[in-house]
Amino acid sequence: MFVLVNLKAYPCDPIEVATAAADVSDDSDVRIAVAPQAAHIDAVADTGVETWAQHVSPNEHGSHTGSTLAEAVADAGAVGTLLNHSENRLKLADIDASLDAADRADLETIVCANNPDQIGAAAALGPDAVAVEPPELIGTGTPVSQADPDVVTGAVDAAARVDGDVDVLCGAGISSGEDLVSASDLGATGVLLASGVAKADDPRAALEDLVEPLN
Numbered sequence: 715m716f717v718l719v720n721l722k723a724y725p726c727d728p729i730e731v732a733t734a735a736a737d738v739s740d741d742s743d744v745r746i747a748v749a750p751q752a753a754h755i756d757a758v759a760d761t762g763v764e765t766w767a768q769h770v771s772p773n774e775h776g777s778h779t780g781s782t783l784a785e786a787v788a789d790a791g792a793v794g795t796l797l798n799h800s801e802n803r804l805k806l807a808d809i810d811a812s813l814d815a816a817d818r819a820d821l822e823t824i825v826c827a828n829n830p831d832q833i834g835a836a837a838a839l840g841p842d843a844v845a846v847e848p849p850e851l852i853g854t855g856t857p858v859s860q861a862d863p864d865v866v867t868g869a870v871d872a873a874a875r876v877d878g879d880v881d882v883l884c885g886a887g888i889s890s891g892e893d894l895v896s897a898s899d900l901g902a903t904g905v906l907l908a909s910g911v912a913k914a915d916d917p918r919a920a921l922e923d924l925v926e927p928l929n
């Protein structure tokens with residue numbers, strides 16, 4: 715299973731979370747990556763944890779003030795990027811162009827989507843993976859795997875119909891090892907999570923709890 719911890723704009727210590735994630739990943743068989751704020755990518759990557767960007771712009775080098783260039787996040791140490799998170803929705807043409815930008819910079823890609831229909835459309839754009847997240851469950855602590863298992867199995871089927879090579883993650887409300895096992899049982903090959911770790915009093919303990927059933 716792949717666990718991608720999105721720190722969003724939470725006021726956590728990105729280095730504390732990254733260091734814990736690197737250690738827990740090393741001590742388990744679980745691939746764990748952290749997606750910090752763009753300004754923290756460099757420092758987070760220095761901890762040795764697999765580091766992702768939360769977003770990259772569709773732009774190439776040029777006059778694009780405020781852009782987050784794929785090339786820049788790769789230079790800072792990111793190896794992948796989320797795209798189209800429900801808190802940073804993109805137009806279809808921009809998802810496509812951001813995927814091209816990520817390809818140019820050799821970044822792995824996960825395109826997020828709300829539901830199985832959107833997952834099928836996202837998979838058709840050729841990312842490495844897609845992530846289904848019902849927006850109403852994000853940050854609630856109620857796991858998608860429990861509240862809406864059909865959306866996970868529907869996403870797995872929708873992606874497989876379009877391109878069997880595209881991995882499917884699920885996210886929203888995931889915080890425990892039990893949630894991770896349920897996600898895997900539903901066919902997901904990874905989870906995208908945020909508040910369960912970024913808002914935890916003890917992020918290391920939260921990560922250890924997450925991977926415990928897989929060890």
Ligand SMILES: O=C[C@H](O)COP(=O)(O)O
Binds near residue numbers: 854
């Ligand atoms: O990117 C992560 C997802 O939006 C899930 O967030 P959450 O784990 O706080 O529900």
